[in-house]
Amino acid sequence: MDTSRLFLAFPADDQAPALSRLQDRLALAGRRIPASQFHLTLRFLGPLTPVQSGSLLKQLPKMRLPAFTLELDRLGSFPRAKVVWIGPSRVPFALSTLSDELAARCAALKLGPPHRAFRPHITLFRHDSTQELPPITPIRYRPSRLCLYSSTLSEQGPNYHILQSWPLTDSFN
Numbered sequence: 001m002d003t004s005r006l007f008l009a010f011p012a013d014d015q016a017p018a019l020s021r022l023q024d025r026l027a028l029a030g031r032r033i034p035a036s037q038f039h040l041t042l043r044f045l046g047p048l049t050p051v052q053s054g055s056l057l058k059q060l061p062k063m064r065l066p067a068f069t070l071e072l073d074r075l076g077s078f079p080r081a082k083v084v085w086i087g088p089s090r091v092p093f094a095l096s097t098l099s100d101e102l103a104a105r106c107a108a109l110k111l112g113p114p115h116r117a118f119r120p121h122i123t124l125f126r127h128d129s130t131q132e133l134p135p136i137t138p139i140r141y142r143p144s145r146l147c148l149y150s151s152t153l154s155e156q157g158p159n160y161h162i163l164q165s166w167p168l169t170d171s172f173n
Contacts, residue, residue, distance in 0.1 A: 005151040006045040006053075008102070010143035011162070012038035012122055015072075018139045019086070023124055026075075028084060030128025037160050040070075040122050042146065043102050043114060052109045057148075059105055060166055065146055066094040067168040070120065073138035079129045086139070087121035095120065126157060144168055 012019065016035035023032050048056065070088040077084045099118045107113070122141075147165040151158045 005153075005158075006048060006163075007041055007149050007151065008043045008045065009039040009041040009147055009149055009160075010168075011145065011147055012040060012141060012143070015122075015139055015141050019122065019124065022086065022136065022139070026084075026124070026133075028125050028128045028130055030082070030084060030125035030130075031157060032125055033123050037158075038122055039147075039149070039160065040120055040141070040143070042099060042118075043106065045106070045111065048111070052111065055109055056105070057164065060146070060148075063098075063101060063105070065166055065168045066098060067142065067144075067170045068092045068094040070095070070141040071138045072122065072141050073136070075124075075133035075136055076121070077129055077131065077133065079131070082127050082129045083123050084125040084128050084130055084133070085121035085123050086136070087119065091120055 013036075016038050019038055020035045045056075070092065071090070072086045072088055074089050075084065075086055096118070103114070103118075145165045145167050147162045149160045150163055151160055153159075
């Protein structure tokens, strides 16, 4: 397994049709993200040693992975990265708490800090830095699982593959 580009994310399979329709409506010049690749990244991990990988895979099933709902109600862009995205204007407590707990566990594994603050979003286009984006009808997003992904680069851009997944739960044990 290539561990050089690993990340934890929530797939957005159920939202793919609505996100694809939004891409059609926006009709931006950038490269569309394929519907099968939509996800919301919780944490980019990068390269892991076998010990780090093994430890993380043992810890994840022990973590409380709470279910949450997002209202994807705004479009934005990261001009330097040339990415257009959809995201929430409010981050639910359950998601920010999960992000914080994961950050603490990653620090304990001696993984570097994330290269950016956690800003939940789903990328819609790459190679586009559109500044003027229209208001949108919110899309409800309630993921059912957290996945460990690997990313491989190709001439068409990155391809994401799910290596393992863990269900989100409504229980508060």
